[in-house]
Amino acid sequence: VMLKLGTYGFIRFGLFLFPEASHFFAPLFLTLGVIGIVYGAIVATMQKDLKRLVAYSSIAHLGFIILGTFALNTQGIQGATVQMVNHGLSTGALFMLVGIIYERKHTRQISELSGMQKSAPVLAGVFTLVMLSSIGLPGLNGFVGEFLILLGAFTANRWWAVVAATGVILAALYLLWAYQRVFHGPQNPEDEPTKDLTNWERLTLLPLIVGIVFLGIYPKPMLDRIEPAVDKLVSHIEETIEGGSFTEPVPTTQNRTSFSDLLMQTHESHGHNKHDSSHHGDHDEGHDSGHNGDESHSGGHE
Incomplete structure (x- = not known):
C-alpha cells in the first residue's frame, strides 16, 4: 500500500493541481519510468534471495505505473490506476507466499530451495497463478493494466512503449526462472518434505486469488468506475495547456482579479x-x- 502512495499522489494531486508542470516534465518522468522498468527487471534477474527478487519486481511494476500516468491520455492514466490495484493483489500474494515458504524452509535463498512441487502441489499451483498474473498473462489481472499502459505510452511516444515492452519479457524471464528453481528439480534428500498449504492459509489467499482471476476475466466494472474521473482529469489537462490559463482546479471569473x-x-x-x-x-x-x-x-x- 505504501509503495503506491506516491503514484496515487501524482494522479490525485499532481496532475490535477499542476497540469502545466506535469506536461512540461512528462518526458522526464516517462524516461524515469522506462529506466525503472528495465533496471528493476535486470536487478531482479540477478537476485539469489526470493524476497528480494519480488521486491525488485515491484520497482519494475511501479515503472509501468509512472509510464502510464505521464502518458497524459485516457488509456495511460486508466491503466496506471488499474495497475495500482493489480499490483496490490499480485505482489501482495507473492510476498505472502514467500513468507509461507520461509516459515517452512527457514531460508529464502533460491539455490537452497528445490523440488517443492512434489510435496506441496497446492502451494506450487497458487504460486504459479500469482506469478503468471505478475508477468501479465492474458486472462489474469496483470494483463489489463499493462496493456492499457503500453497502449497509452504508444500513443504518446512509440519508443517508450517499445522499450517498456522489454520489461514484460524480462519479468517473464526472472519469475519463470525462480519458479523453476524453487518448485522443480530434484528434492534434497536431507530436507523434510515441504508441508502444503493449510486450510487457514488457503482461506487467507482466497480473496487475492479471486481478485486476480475476476479482474482478469471481467475488468469492466472497475474500468467503468475509473473512466469518468480519468476523462475529467485528461480534459482538465488539455484545456489548461491549450488555453494557457492558470491551473486552479475550478477557474471562475467572479471575484477574481x-x-x-x-x-x-x-x-x-x-x-x-x-x-x-x-x-x-x-x-x-x-x-x-x-x-x-x-x-x-x-x-x-x-
Missing part, C-alpha cells in the same frame, strides 16, 4: 489621484492669487 487587471487598476488609481492633486493645486493657487489681489486693493485704498 488577474495580475494584469491589478496593475491596470493601480495605474488608473494613480492617474486619478494625480489629476485630483493637480486640480486642487490649481484651485488653491487661484484662491491665493485672489486673496493677494484683495490685499493689494486694500492697501491702495488706504
Whole structure:
C-alpha cells in the first residue's frame, strides 16, 4: 500500500493541481519510468534471495505505473490506476507466499530451495497463478493494466512503449526462472518434505486469488468506475495547456482579479489621484492669487 502512495499522489494531486508542470516534465518522468522498468527487471534477474527478487519486481511494476500516468491520455492514466490495484493483489500474494515458504524452509535463498512441487502441489499451483498474473498473462489481472499502459505510452511516444515492452519479457524471464528453481528439480534428500498449504492459509489467499482471476476475466466494472474521473482529469489537462490559463482546479471569473487587471487598476488609481492633486493645486493657487489681489486693493485704498 505504501509503495503506491506516491503514484496515487501524482494522479490525485499532481496532475490535477499542476497540469502545466506535469506536461512540461512528462518526458522526464516517462524516461524515469522506462529506466525503472528495465533496471528493476535486470536487478531482479540477478537476485539469489526470493524476497528480494519480488521486491525488485515491484520497482519494475511501479515503472509501468509512472509510464502510464505521464502518458497524459485516457488509456495511460486508466491503466496506471488499474495497475495500482493489480499490483496490490499480485505482489501482495507473492510476498505472502514467500513468507509461507520461509516459515517452512527457514531460508529464502533460491539455490537452497528445490523440488517443492512434489510435496506441496497446492502451494506450487497458487504460486504459479500469482506469478503468471505478475508477468501479465492474458486472462489474469496483470494483463489489463499493462496493456492499457503500453497502449497509452504508444500513443504518446512509440519508443517508450517499445522499450517498456522489454520489461514484460524480462519479468517473464526472472519469475519463470525462480519458479523453476524453487518448485522443480530434484528434492534434497536431507530436507523434510515441504508441508502444503493449510486450510487457514488457503482461506487467507482466497480473496487475492479471486481478485486476480475476476479482474482478469471481467475488468469492466472497475474500468467503468475509473473512466469518468480519468476523462475529467485528461480534459482538465488539455484545456489548461491549450488555453494557457492558470491551473486552479475550478477557474471562475467572479471575484477574481488577474495580475494584469491589478496593475491596470493601480495605474488608473494613480492617474486619478494625480489629476485630483493637480486640480486642487490649481484651485488653491487661484484662491491665493485672489486673496493677494484683495490685499493689494486694500492697501491702495488706504
